[in-house]
Amino acid sequence: MIPAVLGAAALLAALQATTPPYATLTGPISTVGRQSDTVSSDTFSVKINRVLKAKSIAYKQFGRAVDLQSSGVWVAVSAELQAFQKTVPVRAATLIGSSGRMYRQSRRAGDAPNVLSTKTVQPGLPTTGLLVFELPEDELRNMKLVLSEQYDPQLKDEISVSLETIETAPQARLEIRKDGV
Amino acid sequence: MAFDRERRTWLLSLASLPLLVVAAVVVNAWRNIEDYRHRIETDIQQGSGQLDYAGAAWRLEKVRLIGDGRDAQLRLPGEMRLIIVRMVATAARDIGDGWGQCEVSLVDGTGRRWLPLDVILSSDISRDLEPDNEPLKGCGITSLDPPHQDHAALIEEKFVVPDAAIPTLSVRLSVAALRPRAIGFPLALN
Secondary structure (H helix, E strand, O other): OHHHHHHHHHHHHHHHHHOOOHHHHOOOEEEEEEOOOEEEOOOEEEEEEEEEEEEEEEEEEOOEEEEEEEEEEEEEEEEEEEEOOEOEOOOEEEEEOOOOOEEEOOOOOOOOOOEHHHOOEEEOEOEEEEEEEEEOHHHOOOOEEEEEOOOOOOOOEEEEEEOOOOOOOOEOOEEOEOOEO | OHHHHHHHHHHHHHHHHHHHHHHHHHHHHHHHHHHHHOOOOOEEEEOOOEEEEOOEEEEEEEEEEEEEOOOOOOEOOOOEEEEEEEEEEEEOOOOOOOOOOOEEEEEOOOOOEEOOOOHHHHHHHHHHHOOOOOOOOOHHHHOOOOOOOOOEEEEEEEEEEEHHHHHHOEEEEEOOOOOOEEEEEEOOOO
8 A cells, every 4th residue: 555655745745846837838839930931820920120229210100200219229110910810919029138128019119001010910011120139239139029919928829030240330220211211 | 354344435535536637638629629619710601692500691892902903993002902891680689799709801712811800990990981970880899889670780791802713702600609600692793
């Protein structure tokens, strides 16, 4: 009897030690790719067109000129999204800097034209737009862009794209127009 | 004697443990399957006239295809087209909360699914197209105040779809209580 109980206890301990945590079991379904490729999950894909950095961004809102300065750097990512089987709102975009810190899309630039987070991607209609981030200048190496329907997705697709490091200095001013940058 | 009875109870408890674990897994799995069934549409009653569903008789009232220049003389860029679907539901009984989580979508021949535009954008488009009329409600909002017996509700949903999908589109409607059952009407747009 005692060996059976000990065996059962050992088995249960092994099962407990090897069971992934709940957050992992119900976490995102990740797809990883590079900037040069179109990265596709089961539900949507992303193709990065351009990555630009600037010390200030400018755009027009309701005919009024908006000029936003930054003590860090603005990073504008131009991308094309496609939905495959069902309408997908890609609301969540995060830029992971070289230190591993995560930067969500800037709310300061949330009313800029052509921002992807305000669009909904429909099957058969590729959608282009911008993702705008504000981050410190020393975070610009080996950045990773993470996209999903919503922040902290559970059992839903999440695409992670490694961005190429831009060696040039940030431009002084980046103008965002209705048709992009 | 008392020791034997205690030992028997202990053994019985131990032996019943696997059964209880299996029962718990089955009950949980059943609940999850039921939840999942109430989120999918697999049993579709397709028709072109009037269909009975969720305590009402449903029919397609009007479909508008906007963006190719024929309706409203409006041209949308590239393949993009706007489809406006109006449906009438005549209640055969008091609906109450029977239309909870009402969902309307467009589906094409390959199974692709388009969800309606959000309420704000939908209302803005309605005001642009028909400035003198109050925007009609979608199914979700109508489900909060459904019609009484023998009264009818007119609902409207708007979709953005690619031009190539239009010939095979049908509109699909379902409510949480009856899913996976749903009803569908072919749009017959060419």
